[in-house]
Amino acid sequence: MKPLPYTDPAHQAAHQFLVEEAALLDAADYAGWLDLLCEDIRYLMPVRVTTARGAGFDALADMGHFDEDMYALRKRVQRLATDHAWTEDPPSRTRHFVSNVRTFRNGGVELRVESALLLFRSRGDTREADLVSAGRTDVLRETAAGLRLARREILVDEAVLRTQNLAVFL
Amino acid sequence: MNFAGLQLESVLADVRRGMIPAHVYGDPEIFALERDRLFARSWVFLAHESEIPEPGDYVVRRVLADSFIVARDESGAVRAMFNMCLHRGMQVCRAEMGNASHFRCPYHAWTYRNDGRLTGLPFHDEAYGGEDGFPRKDQALLPAPAMGIHNGLIFISLDADAPPLPDYLGDFAFYLDFYTRQSTAGVELRGPQRWRIKANWKIGAENFAGDSYHTPHTHASVVDIGLFREPKASKRKEGALYVAGPGAGTTYKLPPGGDFAGQLRYVGYPDAMIPAMGAAWSAQQRALIADSGFMVSAATLFPNLSLVHNWPQIDDSGTVVPFISLRQWQPVSQRETEVLSWFAVDAAAPEEFKRNSYKAYLMCFGSSGMFEQDDVENWVSITDMAAGSMARRLNLNSRMGLTSAGQPIKPPLDAFAGPGVAYQGFGEFNQRHWLRQWSDHLEREK
Numbered sequence: 120m121k122p123l124p125y126t127d128p129a130h131q132a133a134h135q136f137l138v139e140e141a142a143l144l145d146a147a148d149y150a151g152w153l154d155l156l157c158e159d160i161r162y163l164m165p166v167r168v169t170t171a172r173g174a175g176f177d178a179l180a181d182m183g184h185f186d187e188d189m190y191a192l193r194k195r196v197q198r199l200a201t202d203h204a205w206t207e208d209p210p211s212r213t214r215h216f217v218s219n220v221r222t223f224r225n226g227g228v229e230l231r232v233e234s235a236l237l238l239f240r241s242r243g244d245t246r247e248a249d250l251v252s253a254g255r256t257d258v259l260r261e262t263a264a265g266l267r268l269a270r271r272e273i274l275v276d277e278a279v280l281r282t283q284n285l286a287v288f289l
Numbered sequence: 290m291n292f293a294g295l296q297l298e299s300v301l302a303d304v305r306r307g308m309i310p311a312h313v314y315g316d317p318e319i320f321a322l323e324r325d326r327l328f329a330r331s332w333v334f335l336a337h338e339s340e341i342p343e344p345g346d347y348v349v350r351r352v353l354a355d356s357f358i359v360a361r362d363e364s365g366a367v368r369a370m371f372n373m374c375l376h377r378g379m380q381v382c383r384a385e386m387g388n389a390s391h392f393r394c395p396y397h398a399w400t401y402r403n404d405g406r407l408t409g410l411p412f413h414d415e416a417y418g419g420e421d422g423f424p425r426k427d428q429a430l431l432p433a434p435a436m437g438i439h440n441g442l443i444f445i446s447l448d449a450d451a452p453p454l455p456d457y458l459g460d461f462a463f464y465l466d467f468y469t470r471q472s473t474a475g476v477e478l479r480g481p482q483r484w485r486i487k488a489n490w491k492i493g494a495e496n497f498a499g500d501s502y503h504t505p506h507t508h509a510s511v512v513d514i515g516l517f518r519e520p521k522a523s524k525r526k527e528g529a530l531y532v533a534g535p536g537a538g539t540t541y542k543l544p545p546g547g548d549f550a551g552q553l554r555y556v557g558y559p560d561a562m563i564p565a566m567g568a569a570w571s572a573q574q575r576a577l578i579a580d581s582g583f584m585v586s587a588a589t590l591f592p593n594l595s596l597v598h599n600w601p602q603i604d605d606s607g608t609v610v611p612f613i614s615l616r617q618w619q620p621v622s623q624r625e626t627e628v629l630s631w632f633a634v635d636a637a638a639p640e641e642f643k644r645n646s647y648k649a650y651l652m653c654f655g656s657s658g659m660f661e662q663d664d665v666e667n668w669v670s671i672t673d674m675a676a677g678s679m680a681r682r683l684n685l686n687s688r689m690g691l692t693s694a695g696q697p698i699k700p701p702l703d704a705f706a707g708p709g710v711a712y713q714g715f716g717e718f719n720q721r722h723w724l725r726q727w728s729d730h731l732e733r734e735k
Contacts, residue, residue, distance in 0.1 A: 164657075166481075166482055166483075168385055168386055169385045170387050171389075174387045181479050182480040183651065184655070184657050185651065185657050186647070186648070186651055188648075190605055191651070194516060194659070198511065201510040201513040203506075203509035203513060204662075205507065205663045205667070245673070246669075279485055283487070283666070284666075285656050285662075286657075
């Protein structure tokens with residue numbers, strides 16, 4: 120399937136959605152971020168593994184860094200809003216760089232959107248900053264309130280993460 | 290570079306009286322001793338049999354810098370082989386998992402069966418004059434000097450004279466069953482998630498061994514959001530801490546009056562699993578739950594395998610589901626650790642339970658877990674602080690639970706069905722137990 124031309128309004132809306140979403144995440148507006156998610160969201164980040172060329176897989180089918188529904192994501196966001204989420208207090212300074220956006224029509228009211236993500240994460244004053252590079256495949260659903268994220272699969276580009284934890288969203 | 294010079298005797302004496310010189314969590318000389326005297330001898334966990342169920346299945350795992358292929362050979366036997374070609378030392382297998390009948394070195398194509406035997410050697414006649422120049426027979430990748438398997442857990446030791454694994458596990462095997470033998474089908478492991486943290490490897494091992502004291506504060510946030518049915522802060526001090534063989538762990542106190550099945554139901558095990566758990570465990574193991582009223586939680590098997598069992602609410606209707614995780618603190622340097630964190634579940638459990646238990650695990654532990662996030666924040670910060678020169682002037686007080694004369698502030702628990710010694714309430718008995726073993730290794734030159 121070919122991606123929609125960049126001039127297609129559906130592509131432009133999808134691209135804008137991802138950029139606006141990244142702005143919310145970088146501003147740590149997680150309540151605002153949750154509003155962009157469908158109630159039936161599946162938010163998935165498989166564990167990436169190093170396998171031989173020809174092995175036929177390079178991610179684990181049954182193990183993720185994330186495999187979340189709305190309950191789990193709400194709990195994570197609630198936690199970050201408490202006074203006791205030490206790992207984000209002081210908070211990370213993050214920048215979600217989103218590029219390589221390609222939009223595909225799934226038929227119906229959903230778009231499949233692929234993007235590349237580079238997360239820069241800095242904490243404190245002396246620690247080295249972390250980079251997390253990933254490809255994302257999203258399903259965006261057209262709703263009365265506008266586009267909403269129905270599914271996200273994050274294919275991280277490292278088998279061994281070099282960030283202290285995933286107290287951040289990708 | 291520090292030129293302080295390590296006063297090992299005085300460091301170990303301090304550690305043994307529960308006053309830990311802070312620099313041990315960031316000292317390159319200590320790390321070198323750990324490599325040469327501890328990891329060169331101790332039994333170390335590598336993998337679980339469920340990760341390599343079929344002939345040819347393999348995973349590649351390390352003991353510090355040493356890479357091992359852990360494979361199931363064509364006869365079904367588990368092999369742990371040093372991942373270095375006999376010829377020029379190339380890493381033979383550079384994937385971390387897969388299925389292969391043979392491993393071929395990329396350099397000169399020396400080829401090994403999945404039991405380690407050398408089977409292919411190009412130009413054997415032309416290059417070596419055949420068997421006369423290089424006898425190919427009986428050549429094999431170096432096997433791990435010692436290997437042992439317990440409940441499917443594959444351990445190796447770099448010391449061929451290590452005591453047999455069952456002797457090493459001793460009384461801790463009793464507790465391992467709660468995590469890795471909930472039915473005769475055994476446990477299956479998924480993962481691991483792997484990530485690197487800028488923390489000394491000892492801190493996580495000690496924390497899981499017995500730090501129930503950190504739960505009320507470090508993990509206040511998961512209580513704030515109602516992830517648990519009851520406030521963990523007050524629950525934690527009612528739990529028992531036990532020391533058994535090379536391991537130590539924490540437990541939670543169960544509600545009074547429950548029988549064996551009722552207590553398992555309370556932590557979320559479905560009726561479909563409970564009879565198998567009762568059958569797999571001994572009367573003494575059942576009594577720890579039914580009569581003593583304790584349920585295992587975090588534990589560490591010395592040196593660097595930790596286990597955890599907990600039971601959060603996984604949905605808005607308050608469904609309580611337990612999960613198990615195994616985790617390894619793989620040392621990279623004195624200030625960096627690779628964490629390998631597996632989700633573990635009874636192989637015979639219903640699919641729905643496996644799904645829910647997996648969800649419970651992901652919310653709590655592992656690279657994104659809401660408990661683990663705050664734990665690692667502490668450990669990274671300690672490691673940062675331990676690297677400087679002031680840390681050489683500070684001894685960390687690890688004497689919780691002892692009087693100034695070194696006596697426990699209260700007697701051991703009588704009503705504790707498990708082997709070893711147990712105390713109810715807070716105390717650093719378990720961490721000191723872990724550190725005593727650490728000290729014994731570090732002072733043994735040979």
